[in-house]
Amino acid sequence: DAGVTQSPTHLIKTRGQQVTLRCSPKSGHDTVSWYQQALGQGPQFIFQYYEEEERQRGNFPDRFSGHQFPNYSSELNVNALLLGDSALYLCASSRDTVWEQYFGPGTRLTVT
Amino acid sequence: DQQVKQNSPSLSVQEGRISILNCDYTNSMFDYFLWYKKYPAEGPTFLISISSIKDKNEDGRFTVFLNKSAKHLSLHIVPSQPGDSAVYFCAATPHYGGATNKLIFGTGTLLAVQP
Numbered sequence: 001d002a003g004v005t006q007s008p009t010h011l012i013k014t015r016g017q018q019v020t021l022r023c024s025p026k027s028g029h030d031t032v033s034w035y036q037q038a039l040g041q042g043p044q045f046i047f048q049y050y051e052e053e054e055r056q057r058g059n060f061p062d063r064f065s066g067h068q069f070p071n072y073s074s075e076l077n078v079n080a081l082l083l084g085d086s087a088l089y090l091c092a093s094s095r096d097t098v099w100e101q102y103f104g105p106g107t108r109l110t111v112t
Numbered sequence: 113d114q115q116v117k118q119n120s121p122s123l124s125v126q127e128g129r130i131s132i133l134n135c136d137y138t139n140s141m142f143d144y145f146l147w148y149k150k151y152p153a154e155g156p157t158f159l160i161s162i163s164s165i166k167d168k169n170e171d172g173r174f175t176v177f178l179n180k181s182a183k184h185l186s187l188h189i190v191p192s193q194p195g196d197s198a199v200y201f202c203a204a205t206p207h208y209g210g211a212t213n214k215l216i217f218g219t220g221t222l223l224a225v226q227p
Binding site: 042044099102103105 | 116144146148153154155156157158161201203205213214215216217218219220
């Protein structure tokens with residue numbers, strides 16, 4: 001049983017560019033959450049998708065947007081990249097109404 | 113505003129001894145608490161959780177204790193093994209209608225288990 005997968009593993013972008021990160025949830029999971037982890041910090045909640053809709057959103061600007069597909073996979077898009085967007089981006093999946101979330105290995109984004 | 117706090121950035125323990133990792137929270141709406149372990153270059157791995165209606169949950173070498181009145185929880189690892197060396201994150205989530213909810217994480221504690 002494959003766990004949560006994310007692509008790409010690493011990414012280097014220039015300020016002002018746009019980036020798309022991808023996530024496939026664990027089999028049987030229908031809810032996908034995205035988190036940003038800066039160096040030395042705990043993961044910070046960006047948003048959550050359920051039934052192809054954004055259900056919750058953390059304190060992130062509109063430059064951060066997402067999508068969930070009918071097969072429950074998800075994308076995170078970030079526009080107009082800033083140096084401060086450099087971080088590890090984590091995807092977590094879960095079954096709705098279940099508290100535990102399972103994380104993928106993350107995508108390391110570097111903005112230069 | 114840091115709602116979940118792990119005040120010890122690091123902890124060093126001898127193999128075979130007990131490791132105790134601590135976590136404090138400020139939001140009384142938090143209803144469920146989780147511990148995750150993270151190795152470098154990997155995502156956090158779920159370890160153990162506890163509901164606010166309990167004060168203890170045990171899974172093998174791992175036990176989580178919850179003191180609601182003090183808004184404090186702790187993770188005990190007995191006996192500690194070198195493979196337990198990792199960053200441990202405490203996370204909390206509020207109860208909103210039973211749906212899976214966002215996790216609020218602490219800043220983590222780096223545990224080093226010395227052979």
